[in-house]
Amino acid sequence: MKSLSSIVTAIKPSATLAINALSKELRAQGVDVVGFGAGEPDFATPEHIKEAGIASIREDKSHYTATSGIAPLREAICGYMAGTFSAKYEPKNICVSSGAKHMIFITLAVLLNPGDEVILPAPYWVTYEEAIKMFGGVPVILNTTEESRFKITPEELEAAVTDRTKCVILTNPSNPTGMLYSREELQALAEVIVRRDLYLISDEIYANLIYKGEFVSAAAISPELKERTIIVNGVSKSYAMTGWRIGFAAAPANIIKLMDNYLSHSTGNACNVAQYAALAAYAGDQQCVEDMRRQFEARRGYFLERIAKMDKVSCLEPDGAFYMFINVSRTFGTTICGEKIENSDDFANALLRRGLVATVPGAAFGTDTHIRWSYATSMENIKKGLDRLEKFLNGESLA
Numbered sequence: 094m095k096s097l098s099s100i101v102t103a104i105k106p107s108a109t110l111a112i113n114a115l116s117k118e119l120r121a122q123g124v125d126v127v128g129f130g131a132g133e134p135d136f137a138t139p140e141h142i143k144e145a146g147i148a149s150i151r152e153d154k155s156h157y158t159a160t161s162g163i164a165p166l167r168e169a170i171c172g173y174m175a176g177t178f179s180a181k182y183e184p185k186n187i188c189v190s191s192g193a194k195h196m197i198f199i200t201l202a203v204l205l206n207p208g209d210e211v212i213l214p215a216p217y218w219v220t221y222e223e224a225i226k227m228f229g230g231v232p233v234i235l236n237t238t239e240e241s242r243f244k245i246t247p248e249e250l251e252a253a254v255t256d257r258t259k260c261v262i263l264t265n266p267s268n269p270t271g272m273l274y275s276r277e278e279l280q281a282l283a284e285v286i287v288r289r290d291l292y293l294i295s296d297e298i299y300a301n302l303i304y305k306g307e308f309v310s311a312a313a314i315s316p317e318l319k320e321r322t323i324i325v326n327g328v329s330k331s332y333a334m335t336g337w338r339i340g341f342a343a344a345p346a347n348i349i350k351l352m353d354n355y356l357s358h359s360t361g362n363a364c365n366v367a368q369y370a371a372l373a374a375y376a377g378d379q380q381c382v383e384d385m386r387r388q389f390e391a392r393r394g395y396f397l398e399r400i401a402k403m404d405k406v407s408c409l410e411p412d413g414a415f416y417m418f419i420n421v422s423r424t425f426g427t428t429i430c431g432e433k434i435e436n437s438d439d440f441a442n443a444l445l446r447r448g449l450v451a452t453v454p455g456a457a458f459g460t461d462t463h464i465r466w467s468y469a470t471s472m473e474n475i476k477k478g479l480d481r482l483e484k485f486l487n488g489e490s491l492a
Contacts, residue, residue: 100226100227103226104226104227105223107219108453108454108457109131109457109465112128112131112441112452112453113128113130113131113451115445116128116445116451124492125449126445126449126450126451127449127451127474127477127478128470129450129452129467129474130452130465131467131469132268132415132416132467133329133335133467134330134333134335134415134469135333135469135470135471136333136388137333138332138333138334138337138370139332139333139374139381141373141377141378141381142334142370142371142373142374142377142381143370144373145370145372145373146337146366146367146370148369149365149366149369150366154365154366154369155366157361157365158362158363158365158368160353160357160361160362161187161189161349161352161353161362162187162188162189162363163189163365163372164184165376166189166369166371166372166375167184167187167341168184169372169375169376170182170187170189170341170343170375171183171184171186171187172375172376173375174312174324177301177379178309178312179310180312180313180319180324180343182312182343183346185346185349186343186345186346187342187343187349188341188342188344188349188352188353188356189340189341189362189363189368190339190340190341190342190352190360190363191339191340191360191364192327192329192338192339192340192363193296193325193327193329194220194340195338195340195360196327196342197220197221197224197294197296197325198224198227199342199356200294200323200325200342200344200352201224201225201227201294202355203348203351203352204259204260204294204323204348205225205229205230205259205260206229206259208229208230208231208257209229209230209231209257209258209259210230210231210232210233210255210257210258211225211230211231211232211233211258211259211261211262212233212235212250212253212254212262213225213232213233213234213235213262214234214235214243214244214245214263215236215237215458215459216237216243216267216269216418216455216458216459216460216463217234217264217458218264218269218296218458219453219457219458222234222459230259231257233253233258235249235250236459236460239409239420242270242272242409243267243272243418244272244274244278245282246281247282247284247285250282250286251285251289254285254291258289259291259292260291260292260293261286261291261292261294262293262294263282263293263294263296264296264298264299265279265295265297265311266299266302266308266412266413266414268299268414268416269416269418269455269458269463270409270411270416271411271413271414271415271417272409272411272412272413273303273305273306273308273412274309275306275309276307276309276314279309279311279314280314280315283311283314283315283317283318286321287315287317287318287321292321292322292323293311293318293322293323294322294323294325295310295312295323295324295325296326297311297324297325298326298327298330298340299330299331299413299414299415300326300331301330301382301386302330302331302413302414302415303386303412304386304389304390304393304411304412304413305410305411305412306412306413308413310324312324320345321345322344323342323348324342324344325340325341325342326340326341327339327340327341328340328370328375330414330415331374331382331385332381332382333385334370334371337364337367337370337371338363338364338367339367339368339370339371389415389469391472392415392468393411393415393417395475395476396408396466396468396475396479397410397417399479399483400417400419400479403482403483404486405424405486406419406423406424406486407419407420408420415467415468415469416465416466416467417465417466418455418460418463418466419452419464419465419466420463421440421462421463421464422462422463424440429447429486429488430443430447430448430485430488430489430490431447431490432446432447436456436461437454437455437462437463437464438454438461440454441453441454441464442454444464444482444485446492447485447490447492448481448482448484449491449492450481450482450485452464452465453465466478
């Protein structure tokens with residue numbers, strides 16, 4: 094038979110979804126695995142948002158909408174961006190899609206020509222490298238260190254730019270590190286981006302989950318940066334609406350028009366019912382977001398306290414999101430519970446097999462010295478998982 098797509102066959106599966114699926118499979122087999130792989134809040138969607146979705150069904154909101162989203166939702170997003178992040182947009186600058194991940198793909202489809210380079214700081218969200226390749230782009234990885242708090246400098250960005258560079262991707266705060274770029278750091282990077290005539294994709298999906306410092310949207314840095322920036326955000330992380338699948342882009346009107354065209358020939362509009370639920374999220378009382386943020390903050394504090402007392406592992410204090418990026422490199426070259434540890438894959442696999450704890454190896458994020466641990470789960474699970482990690486590091490196997 095004729096060969097299948099070389100682009101698609103080269104795609105690596107998502108490590109985070111694979112770990113989540115494996116931990117669920119093991120639990121289904123009766124194995125008491127504690128999973129920390131998925132970046133999904135464990136809270137229920139707030140009641141007023143669920144009720145808005147139910148009401149939309151009863152009101153027969155079940156037909157096609159405008160491709161880029163219903164007008165009330167786009168207007169509410171404008172109000173949200175202005176009120177929360179001091180970033181002013183009009184509905185013509187907003188495109189709604191089936192999740193922020195979907196919006197990343199649409200953005201890359203609009204921006205990239207074959208051979209265009211995309212500067213991607215590592216560690217990075219696992220999907221970015223594969224998505225760039227899927228649209229013919231060339232990922233240019235900028236490695237960062239704990240000493241720089243996993244952030245790039247203007248000098249590093251400048252040195253990476255070539256005649257083929259099309260755009261830069263920043264996730265702020267970061268998945269997987271939780272690190273946050275300050276206003277001053279963004280301003281310094283903006284100077285390079287504007288001067289070198291680049292686009293910026295600013296993934297701000299965790300913008301409401303900040304525990305240390307102040308979040309500043311890239312759209313609020315300067316008019317010059319805003320006119321070449323595509324903000325990507327959505328309801329999944331802040332409102333515990335991962336399954337509702339609503340994301341959006343805020344960008345210059347000419348880019349939004351191309352996104353609308355692309356959507357019109359691919360998925361069409363996002364789910365009508367979910368759009369009305371998202372409308373309730375953005376236009377309604379935001380106390381639910383703060384309530385969830387406080388619980389995440391408490392889990393973060395407990396996690397840091399426990400990790401600080403463990404040998405062989407360490408973790409920088411994250412500024413936002415709900416991940417711990419744990420340095421496990423001191424275990425490399427050792428044997429734990431009969432398992433030889435040489436890299437992050439070895440550590441994560443051994444921890445799953447012997448400690449019954451599922452995490453994601455840092456290699457999936459482009460940094461092989463760490464593992465990512467999501468604390469978007471109950472305090473009970475976090476305590477159990479950390480107890481097991483401690484036992485594993487002490488050579489006590491549970492399997």
